Each structure stands twice: as structure tokens, then as C-alpha cells.
């Protein structure tokens with residue numbers, strides 16, 4: 001339904017009045033959030049119409065969100081749902097003063113002990129994002145057992161990012177909260193709200209900066225990594241004067257810079273740590289899903305229509321086209337060595353294939369048929385196999401295991417028939433593969449990475465991703481960073 005078709009004045013004011021009366025106390029009079037999450041159109045992008053209907057009627061069990069079935073008329077609930085999908089009459093803003101005022105420092109820099117408060121190897125910890133009730137779990141990667149669990153802000157977006165020594169981890173929430181945790185002391189250190197709707201966060205390899213990429217407002221926000229204080233807000237506006245949402249920010253450690261993918265303008269930005277001034281690389285197409293080669297010299301990008309290209313970041317221009325079909329998920333690509341050459345492989349969101357590309361010629365060397373479209377592909381330097389899910393298909397319960405040399409499927413695992421299994425991360429030594437059973441009463445299922453035998457199940461609340469400190473901080477070629 002087109003907003004204007006129903007949004008005549010009477011209905012809007014009815015919905016707005018009901019909202020102020022029944023919802024504003026938790027979600028904010030301005031819909032920017034409060035004790036409950038923000039309810040702007042951008043906030044609700046990933047919530048399907050049926051899911052929105054259901055949450056208004058039934059609420060969310062085990063949270064503070066009440067159900068309004070029986071309490072508000074059906075028509076009012078439908079009006080509220082439509083109204084929430086439309087932008088507020090006054091565009092919401094989030095300025096320097098708002099960002100500064102939002103900051104909370106729980107532990108000042110230097111005030112906590114400089115050694116881990118536990119026995120486990122701090123470099124083999126895993127951080128598990130449990131999206132069900134918004135928690136982060138810390139797993140000991142040697143004992144494969146949890147040692148701690150944090151409540152987080154509503155809906156973390158993008159992966160957690162570690163400082164180089166693995167001590168600190170930074171996460172972004174959908175509603176723009178950036179949180180810094182001290183993993184050695186198992187405590188939250190500081191938080192700041194960098195935006196109203198945020199894609200993700202990146203941390204500079206020199207440990208000084210945290211960059212947050214927003215979709216609302218259309219900005220990037222640079223914070224000091226030690227106490228999350230605000231350094232600078234970058235408006236994201238292209239050469240053509242058009243503002244853009246940020247798709248993602250990345251730390252390009254070997255280049256000592258951040259790289260920024262933009263959603264609405266054909267540009268890539270590079271922000272060197274040394275100058276903090278954006279360098280703009282003009283593209284002929286908008287690219288918002290990126291893969292970097294290991295030296296961060298090249299970007300492999302896909303445009304929305306699936307066409308792929310290779311950008312040389314030093315030369316600042318396109319150097320090759322990629323022969324891709326469907327909708328490759330380059331951001332989840334991995335690399336390894338095969339027959340003395342570097343190859344890159346990525347899953348595909350629309351087709352049941354993995355595409356393998358030669359990193360010298362940029363030619364497709366193989367297409368591996370899988371059970372169905374998938375989201376993640378993962379491996380590790382010390383394992384001969386790559387693991388692929390088929391989570392966008394009816395075979396979402398099964399991961400296939402591919403030999404990185406023969407490019408043949410050599411096995412599969414189905415942790416729980418009929419239930420979604422995806423996202424593999426290896427232990428530091430590559431011996432065990434941890435798979436997420438992404439359900440409300442889900443689990444991390446641990447497999448022996450050589451025999452594919454199940455070793456253990458650790459119950460978790462909708463675990464979406466997990467991140468090994470060593471593999472992330474050393475930028476393992478088997479995982480996205």
C-alpha cells in the first residue's frame with residue numbers, strides 16, 4: 001500500500017495520538033527510541049509486514065514489549081503499523097551535541113587491570129552474538145565453554161570489531177549505539193549513540209580510532225577508541241551533491257586507512273589514519289558489497305544488479321570486470337592457495353553456487369554447485385575444507401564441506417533437521433568448526449573440522465555469528481574481517 005493512499009489527515013492523527021498514548025513512553029515521543037528501540041521507517045526495514053502485525057498484537061515474549069490485541073482496535077493497530085512505516089513530518093536529526101550528550105563512560109581509560117581476570121587463553125576466545133534477547137556470550141575456545149554473558153543494546157549490526165591485542169571489542173547496534181567492552185575485565189567500558197540508524201563499526205589497527213557508518217543521518221562518525229569521545233562527524237555527500245547512506249565501513253590495516261562503501265552514490269572513500277581526510281574514488285556504478293584481497297590493494301565489488309568489478313585502490317580505478325551471475329555475496333568471500341595461485345570464492349544469495357576466482361587474472365576458474373543460495377563461506381589456514389551454508393533455500397539446515405584443492409563437495413553436516421544452520425568460525429588452531437543453529441532455542445554446534453563429527457552443543461539464544469579473537473585480529477584468509 002502506498003503511504004499517500006491511506007495517509008489522509010484523520011488516520012495519521014489517530015495513529016499519532018494512539019502512539020503518544022500507548023507507545024511513546026518506551027519508544028520515545030519522537031520515535032527515536034528510549035527503553036524500547038527506535039521505530040522509524042529505517043529501523044523497521046528488516047521487519048516483514050506480518051512480523052510487524054504480530055509484534056503489535058502479541059508483543060515479544062520475555063521482553064518489555066506488551067501485546068495490544070484486545071486493548072486497541074484492529075483498525076487502530078493497522079493504522080499505527082502504516083504510520084510507523086512513514087517518515088515523521090519533521091525529519092529526525094542527530095547532531096554533534098546529541099552525540100556528545102549521549103556518551104556514558106563506565107570505566108575511564110587506564111582504570112582497569114591490564115591482565116585477564118580469567119584463566120582461559122584470551123586470544124582463543126569467541127564472542128557469540130545472540131540476537132534473540134540481545135546478548136553477547138564469551139566462549140573459551142580451548143574448553144569450548146562459556147565464561148561470560150553480556151546484555152547488549154537492541155539488535156547488533158555488523159560484526160564485533162577487536163582491538164589488535166584482542167582486549168577490547170566494539171559493537172554497533174541498529175539504533176546507533178556504539179559500545180566498547182573490555183574482554184579481559186569482562187565489563188562494558190563506554191557507550192555513545194553515533195546515529196539513529198547505523199550499519200557497522202570499524203576500529204583502526206593503530207588502536208586510536210573507531211569509525212561508525214550511518215544510514216540515518218547520512219554521516220560517518222569518528223570516535224576516539226580509548227573513551228569513545230567524539231572526534232568528528234563526516235557528512236556523506238557525493239561529488240554530485242547527493243547524500244548517501246553508508247553500506248559499511250572497513251579497517252584496511254595494511255593501508256593504514258579506513259575504507260567506506262556507500263549505498264547511494266558511485267564512490268568509495270578512503271580515510272587514512274594519518275590525515276583523517278577522505279580520499280574519494282569515483283566509480284561508474286554503486287558498489288555496496290565488498291571483498292578485499294589480503295593486502296587490501298584491491299576491492300572486489302558487486303553492484304545491485306550483480307555485476308562485479310575489481311577496483312585497484314592505489315590507482316583509484318576499475319581494473320577488471322568479474323564474470324558473476326545471480327547475486328554474489330562478495331563480503332563473505334574467502335581466499336586460499338590452490339595450484340600455486342591465490343583464489344577467492346564467494347557464496348551467492350540467489351543461486352546455489354560458489355564462484356571461484358583467480359586473483360591474478362580475475363577470471364572465474366570454477367563454479368561449484370551447492371544445495372542452494374547461501375550467505376556465508378568460511379575456512380581456516382589449517383583446514384583443507386571450506387564450509388558453505390544454504391540458508392536462503394529449503395536446505396537451510398545443512399552445511400556443505402568443500403575440498404579447497406579439488407573443489408568437490410566432500411561432506412555435509414545437518415545439526416538439526418529443518419532448522420537453520422549457518423555461519424562457521426574455527427578455533428584458533430583450525431581443529432574445530434563452530435556452527436550456529438540460528439533459532440530461538442538454538443545452539444553453537446562444535447564439529448571436528450577433519451572428521452566432521454559432532455563434538456558438542458552449547459545452548460544459545462538465536463546465535464547469529466561468532467568471532468574468534470585470534471582469527472579476526474590476525475585477519476585469517478578463511479574469514480571476513
Ligand code: HEC
Pocket residue numbers: 018019022023024025026027035036037039043044047052055056060063064065066068080133134154
Ligand atoms: C513498556 C515498554 C513498551 C511499550 C509501552 C511499547 N513497547 Fe514496543 N517494544 C518495547 C521493547 C523493549 C521492544 C524490544 C523487544 C525485543 O527485544 O525484541 C519493543 C519492540 C517493538 C517493536 C519491534 C521493533 C523491531 O525492530 O523488532 C515494535 C514494532 C514496537 N515495539 C511497537 C510498539 C508500539 C506501536 C507500541 C504502542 C502501541 C509499543 N511498541 C509499546 C517496549 C515497549
